[in-house]
Amino acid sequence: MTDQSLSCFDFIEPGADPFLPLEEAVERILSSVQQPPRIETIDLSSAHQRILASDVLSPMNVPPHRNSAMDGYAVKGGDLGQREHWIVQGTVLAGQVPGSSLQPGHAFKITTGAPMPEGADTVVMKEVCQLKGETLIIPLAKQPISGSNVRQAGEDIQEGSRLLRAGQRLSSVQIGLLASLGLAQIPVYKPIQVAVFSTGDEVHAPGQALSPGGIYDTNRFTLLSSLRSLGCEVMDMGILPDDLPLLIDALASVQHSATLVLTSGGVSVGEADYVKQAVSALGQIGFWQLAIRPGRPLAFGRLLSEASPVGCLFAGLPGNPVASLVTLMLVIQPLIRNLQGEQGWQGLTLTAKAGEPMKSRLGRSDFHRGVLSFDSQGQAQVVTTGRQGSGILTSMHQGNCLIRIHDTQAQVNQGDSVTVYPFSTWLPGWQSSHFTEGN
Ligand SMILES: Nc1nc2c(c(=O)[nH]1)N[C@H]1C(S)=C(S)[C@@H](COP(=O)(O)OP(=O)(O)OC[C@H]3O[C@@H](n4cnc5c(N)ncnc54)[C@H](O)[C@@H]3O)O[C@H]1N2
């Protein structure tokens, strides 16, 4: 078997290193995506975070007509530098059409966005003009150069040009561009359904009393919030106990309606970690250990049935709250975007100087939570948020990035270069209200 023929469902042979490097895991997961979702036509006003399903060629120029960029007076540029007095011929407001062409020695009063009269090619800002009766006075010293303050037809979007491509994610800017073309409805891919379960006898829903030894469910909330930010339709499936038959029933209950099933917890080697067994009973596990931290135990596979031999995809994320969120960002996010039909997404990475020594281990990529800042020369520097346990979710709140210490680095010294994954592009829906706190 060659590397190229490997799929994420190939059995990992005993003795082979079962800890997959991050990039290899993502590649294998992406190879399980078979086709984009079906297409539907929706109102533009509902298009936020949806994925465009066909290229958009512009049916018109934007702006549609040559127009003024300022409130002022439209004149012939060739007259500037030659005279200081003009006769006001008329007024054209935004939304109107000039009633006549500009006569020699005349000017039109004009507002921002109003179509330019025939014969006029320059607008002089109102602030530098004086009006005496019907006479407009523009002092020579304040006259602009010919052609100033005019927006040409099609200077933003040219009729016939390809504005957007199929596979483009739509947010405010793209939705605004489509609106500027007058498109009220657009073809997009149907949203994917993602079912989310938390697992563990100790896990309680917020609002319930905690029993001794209990903790509150964090992961369902971080995962559902991230998935909504990505534009998925979420199925909140609650909390499952550590009970194999119940896990099997619960997974079977969603495998026909979900595109992807996510669980958190119960995926490691503990006595009550039944998730991999439950998935194996219904389908296959492709791989389950990654050479990253946090996020080492992550089981990826497929739930199969006679009714659906292709089945539905499954990812069992680790239970520690930082590990489940970081694996969603790094491993599952590319899959989700691909399943949604999105093309060309690539999270931004930067190189920054380590502001302190950082420990890691050869053969494993560590992702510390960090605070990225820029010094007065624009040099990027990053420090960790302090304690880095996989259960310390405040480290993600205090940070604005992940710091990657590659598998070839056992130790990072202060001043060494490290790779940084800013939350602004990697953590779905992330908004900071304290980006530079402490710097
Ligand atoms: N002997 C070993 N022990 C552990 C290993 C290992 O390789 N060998 N891996 C460690 C790593 S790394 C991680 S990460 C965890 C992941 O284990 P599981 O996915 O089986 O998760 P659990 O054991 O169920 O839970 C781990 C931790 O997270 C808490 N948790 C679980 N679900 C939630 C939730 N929804 N919200 C908040 N917190 C949750 C749970 O109470 C545990 O404290 O295993 C290590 N152990």
Ligand code: MOO
């Ligand atoms: O995924 Mo675990 O969080 O590596 O500690």
